[in-house]
Amino acid sequence: MMEGDAMRQEAKESIEAAQNYRRELQLRLTGLKQACTQVRGSSSQARDALRRHFSELQAAAARLLAARLAQLVAQVDALEEQSLRPLTACQTLILQGVGQADQLLREGEAALRCDVEEDGLGSFNQKALNIHLDSLLEVPALVDVACVSAQLDDSVLEVLKEMVVRHGSVSSHPPVQIMELQERPGAMLVRWAKVDEDFSAVDYRLQYRRAAGGGAYEDAYVGGDCEVVVVHLDPQTEHLFRVSARGDGGSSWSPWSVPVAGSTSLAPHEWSPGTDGFILSSRRNIAMRCDSAPSGSPVLYSNGATYCPGQTLTFKVSAVGQADNRDGLGVCVERESGQETLQRDQAVCISTKGAVFVNGKEMTNRLPALALGSAVTFDMEVVALFSVGSSNNPSEGGANVKLRVTIGCGSREVVFDWLLETAVDGLLFGCCFAHTGWKVLVF
Template sequence: MEDPDKSNINGGNTCGKFREEYRKHVQNQVSRDLADTLNMLNHHKGELAKLQDQLQQARLQVIQSAGETEENINSTFKSLLINVNRMITERHHQLLDEVKQVEVEALGPLDECGQLLSDRLKDCTNRLEQGNRLQQSTGTKAKESVIRFQEETSQLNRLPDVPELCAVPCVSVEFPSEPTLEESLQNLIQGAGKVSRIGPVQITHINERPGALLVAWEEVDEDVGDDSIEFCLQCSNTGAMNPETAKFHTVYKGPDFSFLLRNLQAGERYLLRAALRREGSSSWSTWSLPQYAQTSIPHYKWAKVDGWSVADDGRLATKSSADSDILLSHGPLLGPGSSVLFKVLGSGDSCSDEGIGLSCRPVKGTEQLLLPGVLFLNAQGSLVEESISKILKSHILASVKGLSFPSKQST
């Protein structure tokens, strides 16, 4: 029979052990919960720090852009004041010079006519004095003098030509009255410049493509409707980091809202920006916020095989033998939602087993070009898809500049 005291001791030990294990369990659980909470708080703190940095960048963008815009406004109007004052002064003196020229040209003949009249008047006065003296003379000698005087004065009956007032200049100047110069300048100056919270077009999506970037943009103000609108997309030099010093070059101009920027190096950073201009305008709008982008997907390139020479980092392939060799891409590069563009730079007389195409598996020989899973367009214009052939156009590869094969996600 078991000793009751010993049984009580064992029972107490067991309960104590359970309590200790429970205490440790609770303590461990509390420690884990506390650790999870601390991890969550640390993560939350990190996210808050990121948001704080983002907020600081936003504030910096507002402050810097406002400062740069103020500087632009100040420099523009300072230059405008100088140039307008110069142009007004030049025009002022030009008009005065024109008035002086008309005055001089008109007064020349009038001054000549005035001199002639003065001479005639002086001559006439002298004749009158001479005639008055003759009236006091008598005798035969006086008669001869009168006859001679009459003959000389008979030539004075012809008067010089003096122009009528309507035939001489009456100088004036005409300035616009409706609107006046001041009103025109006021309207022009009041319409000069437009402060925008953000550029009228912004890059909205940049999707990676093999060796390319699909860039899309939108107008910020959707209420401004204009069918005649042109967009401009510019790209920086490879590895550009500072939008202020980056050297941009135009990669697209046109009405589309997206553009596939090709021939990019995988892993390299590019800086993109967009602008627009409406019909009738010769200048582009404010540029969009610059966007950094890169593609991590290598470009389409050919594999190095016998019978073919490959150049331009795998983009260009040239047949180097007369053997029937199949040139494959470097790997399965075409994925859903992307496309590949083949450009045929030159071709000769071709056979039915020569052409370009797509295959979901490596092709070992020309006989496999007719198998399911292969899309093949031969040089003679036959398209083979899923073992079904149809004629598109004779010698199509020699007559087109490029063939694009798009792909989409199957449903």
């Protein structure tokens, strides 16, 4: 009986294994179909692009050749008219002289038939003297008149042939591909890499669009970096990302990478509205210090404790004002009313002058002072979580948490441990500026 049960169990396991095997094969078959669809679809697009491009090239070349031909023929017409004008005038004068000579010949023959005593012979002689029969117009020699010709360089065909032979290329893989999408609050970190070692890339161009609706792609970044955070993305909305590259000395961009779809599930970071002295953008992710509040320098907090350890919080300075010792960008545990700075207990921040403060105490290490375009990043991870009992009863008390904090600005960063009195699910972020003109984007 036990042997039969074992055999039955073995059969069930084999059936389950076969089901799993079939499921995996079906998934691979689906992936294979998608790969075939990509090959066929991209090949069709490449053929259409080639036909369209060369058709446009042929039409443009025909227009250019026709225009050049018309220009050269017009030059021949102008040269012909210019060269014939004096010859035609000379011909007219000669024909007039021939006419006069014919008339004189007729009159002379008639005069010879007259008697000498008659006055006709004398009149003829006088008329012949007035015509100046010894005066002849000079006719230019052939070497002195125009001989219009066309100079055509047959080598242009060889040059054109060489250019056409090298024009265009076909490749099976784009030289750069998107390697990673990492969701950020209301944004997406996109990383890419060069996959063609023979391609020397200098600039990259990242574009994105909504996956649904098939709208046009928008430029998100053009530059030499291999990663960028694309901001202003609606959560739970899938977007397509693609990247291309431009080689050293080249003016044209490479083929686009295979589009990669991704979406962020994290709500975007927002500044808290209604704080005196600050103006917020429509998305509430940009804050601008607009005036000096009578009560001093207020701290503008986030709309909630939306920053969680394990994420990257970024502040980007898009406008600057006068620096002050109370200024700062950072994170804190609680919102404290009446505070004029983030340089306080249970908060970490960087001042506009580059000083780093932990729980109100300035660290020895400093970062670059904030300037237009500066990006400050906060990265935190939990490194220890332990309970702390009260002095009277060790069983009573809370939980302390130690966070490993990395603050980066430019090419420099500082790393330290930050001990919190209580464990928290999220932290507030904030900014503080004593003077107007500062504008900060958070993502």
